[in-house]
Amino acid sequence: MISTIQQRSDYTFKANRSLGRHGWLRLTPAYGVKLVEKLLANVETEAIVLDPFSGTATTGLVAAELGHQAFSFDINPFLIWLGNAKCRNYSEHCLRDIRKQVKQVLKEYKILRVRDNWTPKIFNIERWWSSDTLKLLSALRTALVNHFGEPEERDEYNLVWIAFCRLIIETSSAAFNHVSMSFKETVSDRNCEDIDELFLIILESILLSAEKNICGSVQVLKVDARHITELDGIRIDKVITSPPYPNRISYIRELRPYMYWTKFLNEAKEAGELDWLAIGGTWGIATSRLNSWQVEDETLPSDIFSTANSIKISDGKNASLLGVYVLKYFYDMHLHLSSIRSILKDGCELHYIVGNSTFFGNMVDTAALLSESMRILGYSKISSEIVRKRNCNKALYEYCISATW
Template sequence: MRDNTIQQRPEFTFRENLKNGRHGWIRLTPAYSVTLVTDILNRERGTFRILDPFAGTGTTTLCAAEQGKYGVGIDINPFLVWLGNAKIRRYTPSDIATFEQTVHRIIPAVRAEGPKVTPPPIHNVERWWHPPALDFLCRLKYELDTKIHEAQELRDLLYITFCRVLIMISRVAFNHQSLSFNDESFSQGHLFAREDQYITILSEVAHLVSRSAMSNPRGTGKVIVGDSRMLACLADEERFDLVITSPPYVNRMSYIRELRPYMYWLGYITEAREAGELDWQTIGGTWGVATSRLAEWRLASDTFLTRDLHEIIKRIRSAENKHSFLMAQYVAKYFEDMWMHVKAVKRWVQPGGHLYYIIGNAKFYDVVVPVERVLADMMRESGYEQVSIETVRKRNSKKELFEYIVSARKPKKDDQ
């Protein structure tokens, strides 16, 4: 019987990041909380080198650097790698002053309705932005692309500002676990229909970015491109005292979907197929081509799946739903990918090092998938000790869904 006193704890979600300086620069709904990461770091005060193999928006890496530690994040998405490095970068007073002066300088050029870039090739782009907003963004992007040739620090701050503005004046609503569209009222689009309001938003966002950039982390870190299933991007000699991470959940929600507007505008993708290919490479990826490939995918024979999990996958496959086979394939592939990761990460953990995985369970049709138990079993099978499961919070959706911390320790005497 589960404890009915477990609360939703909004401070342990992405909402807490929105009011925490650099952590709130760009919103990603699946991101986990700075509060949760900080709590874990406070348990492990003797550690200095922290790894996050599913870096996302860079929460762990930035938290580690803020505490004077060294953090390394890994993500397969190059946009998130750029974002993570921009967050942990140290900005000098001169960098910030130049940024503020540059914003002040480009505002008259944007207001003059001069040259503009072509809108990004997002399907049905006017569903995202009504015409005046789209026109404003195209003029602003032209100024950034053609007039700014200074240091990377300045470019980072300017494009962070641009990303925040583009989502603020969009027709997007964050009233869902990911994002949705205000198709009926276009409330955000109509609210910001005048040019002077767009300029005001640009100025306010630039001020927010400038103010938060002044607070530099005491430590250092980096985010690098890599596949979390193999971690070949790490140097052979690198070792970490602590792993704090949050893998994708088993919920068939594409991370690429919410990142698409930023990635199209900044040139990380130019067509829908590229988004699908990137999603296929992620653990649990489901966008576009990734979904179609699941039908032909087959489980590797050396994947560690418990008997209970095999039964759960069979129950999902036999559900009376036209998508039941696809969903069963998706769940099986998710755990195959996670098994590859659990085996791979052990090499880079110091003997005696701790791992903390923030993960949620899932439900397909009437079948609950105990992700936390499966991950704990995988850790035991890989030779970790002191494996435990801690329930963190109740999630907002179905009553059976919770969030957990699955933790483990690498033995002090280990053959690897």
Template structure:
């Protein structure tokens, strides 16, 4: 354990030596707040880390994973690209290391979360905006049923079948704060305040985010959330954010590029980068956008069911929860063998399109890798944290398949390394026997 800490300290020092004294100290102070003993592929130990504590992100790796990846390179990069921005860990960590990030995110709430972390602030303007929002929200009156007419009916009481996520009174307060934020002319402040309001939504609700989705809290029908909790939680989130901005706002690199949209398309607008580091959605037949339904609807990112469908269709074909084309042409020995085995067991599957979804998933990732082959400089590294899946007893070795497919578009394998074992679903045994792997490719 002591050797691990010493190695991590060495990596931090090596990567920050090229920075000025002040920037180096700032970066080291931020990294010092991270629990480096926890697995790097999970962010469970980073919930209290400055900036990361602004929103409890479920699916992410820790800053240590970024640090380890960059430390393994022969030369420290000056630019990086992340096609699946998520909570912004890669981009934020890059800024602390003096590396200019380009990041892409299709989910509009998460895109705002990323930009809120990366951008610079005028703290006086931020405080003024906060006071204005609190004052305006106290007099704004919003009818939740009218404002959220296109949202799922379970969002607001009385809900459907006796189940609902917010009381009418709490929803009114949340929407009043949202309206006050939307009226701000300072867009940077508005973005941050919207994200911070979003960070309170699960705690104010009758549900929790667990595993792969939402579930109702135990005893939720007897749980009373006071209306005053909306302001109390929003204010606490704001004070934490201001503290982080004051202490760590002026990072070694303060510039960035954020591209909003489908990575398969948006990468065409990315400029040259020294390397890429990212973790795409896993082919586990789970629609990741579903986790963020509360934020997307309550904060106004989604207005109609059409908006919801368009967002879901802009994500990788890693799931079968919506009906769409799974036409695909990608082929490799391991992929073809896997799809053939899946098709032979189609009758055992809960959805008959899973074999086609799996091939389509790799088709989408190859589209992303094809763009990265253009973006990343010759000899540059592309690192992906990927996770295996299993259907009807058929294992999908995502890392091996991507290596085979990557060779066909000009990538050489540098290394494959296991990061952790993940638990399979109860239907597939429920044991920790699925690999999460770091795939390191070199752009030929």
């Protein structure tokens, strides 16, 4: 008889398996993979592809799967680790070794669950996991460290830690049925066998998708996309990326559970510092710093200033602060579009997937404003088209802005 966990997991991972490596965590929508494949459909294999806002490494991985050499940039250490783990080839010996060692891990886990083990300092952690579930997860983590080391210590065992990241979300009270993370009303308890079985199902799904080697190559590098200087003399043929949207959603905030459990974050202020470095700066200490931030480049398109000012003088709560946020977002993107020119080949094609937004009834036409930045900076053949409607609000869309350098 198939257990309840098995039935639920078969349903949960159906879409996950169809996405292969892209579906290892709940972070990559299927349409994103298809869109990158479409943009690379007629590109020569020798072309070098760049994603300056790597995120979960969708562009880099798709490009490498098609045989390209690709590079991705990010400032988030967890996403750099995750991207390189997703884009790495794993030997048959490595996969066999993981399966063999995990059997010993689970035996040790059942002993460790009666002891006190390390848990992350996540604020209000009890809304994520019950005390019983937390005790089991911390025991499993300790057993994994004993056998495989911490996530950054041994690259060949990254798959184990990706499976653990998926496990902590699957066993949490977090809900993903809308654009941002929320929490279910009740936090469910898990028993030892549930955790054991679910972890094995998740891990096996990941190991199976890692059996097929990638024919191209990807490197995810720590680079601030606003200050790109060089890439070891390499010039880029094609840029495909999806930068953060000007909608004040904090990408760091949604990644916190993964980052705390893998020790890429240790305290809340570190998350705020990362958010300040992100395009726009949106959450925690980043928000408070917006109060004193001032634009340093008056050559921005005039429509950016008028859009930000319309938000500032509206009647909404924190309207002045959000006007500054929108101005900083487009200032940061202008810096990016300026600095990336140093690593582009002549004739390089660029494709930016962006979303518009509204603040207190004021439309932020992201595609038009970024297109104007591109025009000022010397890009040519600038165009944009709607990719899809983002939700039931007919005014919110995703666009693909295309240009040539």
